[in-house]
Amino acid sequence: MTPLLSVSALRVGFGRDPMKNEIVKGVSFNLDAGETLAIVGESGSGKSVTALSINRLVDFGGGRIIDGSINLRRRDGSVLDLAQASEPVLEKIRGSEIGMIFQEPMTSLNPVLTIGTQIEESFRLHHGLTGRQATAAAKDALDRVRIPDAARRLKYCPNQLSGGMLQRVMIATALACNPRLLIADEPTTALDVTVQAQIMALLGELKRETGMAMIFITHDIGLVAGIADKVMVMQAGKAVEQGSLNDVLDRPQHPYTQHLLSAVPHFESGRAVRSDFHREEASSPALTVDGLTVRFKVTGGLFSRSPGSVHAVENVGFDLMPGETLAIVGESGSGKSTTARAILGLVRPTRGSFASNTGSIADATDPSVQMVFQNPYASLNPRLRIDSILAEPMIAAGGRVDAETRDKMKALLKRVGLPEDSLERYPHQFSGGQRQRLCIARALMLNPSVVVLDEAVSALDVSVQAKVLELLVDLQREYGLAYLFVSHDMAVVERIAHRIAVLYAGEIVEIGDAASVLSNPRHSYTKRLISAVPSIDHRNQHFEIDTRQVPSLVRPPGFEPPPAEWRSFGPDHSARAEA
Template sequence: MSPLLSVFDLHVGFGRDPQANRIVHGVSFDLAAGETLAIVGESGSGKSVTALSINRLVDFGGGRIVGGSIKLRRTDNSVLDLTTATEAALTKIRGAEIGMIFQEPMTSLNPVLTVGTQIEESFRLHRGLTGRQATAAAKDALDRVQFPDAARRLKYCPNQLSGGMLQRVMIATALACNPRLLIADEPTTALDVTVQAQIMALLAELKRETGMSMIFITHDIGLVAGIADKVMVMQAGRAVEQGELNQILDKPSHPYTQHLLHSVPHFSAGRAARSDFSRDETATTAPALKVDGLTVRFPVSGSFFHRPTGEVHAVEGVGFDLLAGETLAIVGESGSGKSTTARAILGLVKSTRGTFTANTGKTADRTSAVQMVFQNPYASLNPRLRVDSILAEPIIAAGGRASGKTRDRMAMLLKRVGLPENSLERYPHEFSGGQRQRLCIARALMLSPSVLVLDEAVSALDVSVQAQVLDLLIELQREFRLAYLFISHDMAVVERIAHRIAVIYAGQIVEIGDAASVLSQPKHSYTKRLISAVPTVDRRRENFALDTRQVPSLVRPLGFEPAAPQWRQFAPDHMAQAEA
């Protein structure tokens, strides 16, 4: 039988002269009914452009298919070349026969329309449903993706839902009309590991139910191992290698595939945890940062006069110490309180109570002793300022003046993070994502801090660039004896950089200790669930299990004080909260 989709010698270009500005060069592949093809590669490799070309959405982004064919076998076994199809024919196919899930649900959904209205649109366009019929179909679509309280939440706008819930809305919309082909473009990149596991379980379950084919675009090799039948590796707009899953993962032949597999941090349940730091050897020194009883609560207003009726217990009684030269990773789901903890330490969020002390023994000077590197290097740098002005900002903010010594330090730090000295005269848009994050690291080091807070500092980077930045952070830590508070949802990255791990659940630390011990022998049920959700290369075509448990509400009545947690010690540097 002929394949469901056949792409042959596809060429795609952009701009006024797309023939001269080709982004995709001669890509070919076949996809059978019920089969999953994973397309992997770094940013700029052409994988998303290839996917957008299949249903001709690339036309709306300034792109043009300038060569090749994309043939789709229809339900009546006729074959349609999508490269020459009319817009009217494509409108009938998009959504009905080819569904698509985009990477960022918040920008893919209309912020001023309810999610119900947006799901109903598919049923109105492709099935002719209206009124209550369309609403009932939308509710059924949300029920199908295990969406809690679907009937009520049809009336919610996107800003009222979490990232995981929004991605379920996107999946429900894409699958509304039972498409025979689903294109998923990085559908779990922005999600926490447990939510990611649920989305993967959901896709696998729906695939088994409907027998649909899937093109899954990702840079996460662990996810590829769990869901793909075939893999295509793309570099610079070309398919450099493709074949069966086991062949690509176990015996890659192209140098780029080998590089990609080598660069990606592979989770190994603590076996790869760092062992270059000993707390015993530094036990007599004061911590670089000590946090005690940190609590952050936000008022909830519900009365007519906006008087607070309760509080969100975002962070509750968090405490830890961080030694010079040590990395403490804070892990947990979105909404668990890990980023709020970091922002409270830096004074970006007002704490309800709790103390922070730096290695001077005084209250931490948040403009010098503790500095932060943010997640998005594109949004962290002022596009109107040159690099020399950007690096001078911390000095000026701390009350100092830019001088010759300041410029000497800039040059030293740029060299240390692997950037040329002439970078000082350039603007942020002249740098790649990895280079921008290196600039952010250099800026954070301008005041010679003792602690760096890294909030998802490598999650927005390509896998090979991510590996380079992680290596740089480890080198800088050894050289300057920096203490890192490393916040991440990527357990493979955490394993690579952390000496200790604190697991946060519902605003509280539930387990803390040596990284190797926590990852290899988790004691708290939430930590076990977190680690079991991590995809690895060893788990091939995994049967993802759907877990519908929800994080408990953090809203409490005014004046509510939780009971003090009871701790159990499992090793010299490993303890967890006792569970009821």
């Protein structure tokens, strides 16, 4: 039988002379109805360009198909070469026969239009529905992706929904017209593990219900194991290996596939935790946080009273020793980043205190605590050379940029694995991993005792991520640094953390030795986090759909939570008692 989709010798280039700027170089594959093909590879490998070429969206980004065919078997049984199809024909196919979910829902949804208006558009264009019929169809689409209270959510704008909810809206939009092929381009990369598991469960269930085929683009091999039937590995625009899921994961033939699999952090339930630090041998803490509380007042209408405050962080406290890594884990909105920013003085705490081993931390200019942010592209000024970027902390602390400072810059660049001539270059001349190394070098310019790492490796490819983690461990041992490691990736946390604090709804619900917390979680939320971690050992995993929501953090004026009850489960492991 003719495959649903047959891509043959596809070549795609960009710019005025696409032949000289070839990004996809002769890729071929077949996909049958009901099958899932996972396309994996690092940034720049050509996987997203391949996907965008299938429905010819690459045409709108300066790309052009140079050669090859993309044959789609349509609903009526006819076969159409999408590489040669006209734009009017493609407009009828996009959405109705080929749906697409993009990586970042906030940039894919119009911020000034309601959710309902944007979903209804598909039904208006492809089914001719209008008015109440279109609204009813949009509500059914939200019900289909398990969004609670769908009728009310239709009236929301994108900024009123969480990242996981927005991605469900994107799925609802893509599936509105029951496409026979769904292309999912990194649909879970920016999501927490629990939300990610829900999206995977939803895609799996919808695929079983409708029999649609799916192309799933990712750099997370663990996710591939859970959903794919076939795998295609791409490197530098070429498909270097493809085959069945088990063949590629268990018997990889190409060196690049072997390299990718070896770089993936495998979650081992606490067995891979570091053993190079002994808390009882440490002296005084590098950082002490006591009773940290952050609340944001909710403004009411023009003549109405304020409904209260968002209790973003509630009574958080911990000690962080020199040479120790404390990982703070939890979902988006749990208070992880707010805790980190409050310690740095970037967010004003409502109450609580924090001190480093040099004394009380008064504001964001304290040199003993420095930060490495999540996105290295956004945290480096594109107009400044690297020498100016590395000089910024010194200038902010009232120091001078002299020959000694430049020598320190060169030494730090060498230490993070970058050449000296990097000082004369600009951020755009470096890769993502190199930029994060520059951010680490900048954080070390003032000889801090504590470095806060806010999702510092989550935006990196797995092999680059592994090298940056290795660098962080080496620097910690060399300089005796204390790390506050904010993350939602439990496999990464297992590789770098000595202790773990689990945040839920702004409060620590479990804290202790990393091996104990990961191997024997005691709080129900910690168990839920760990059960949602993808792994290449879990083949064709069946995720359970869980529609439970994080409770609202808005509290009425004057509300104070009752004191927490804690239970001990070992010398360094305690969890909050549950009702």
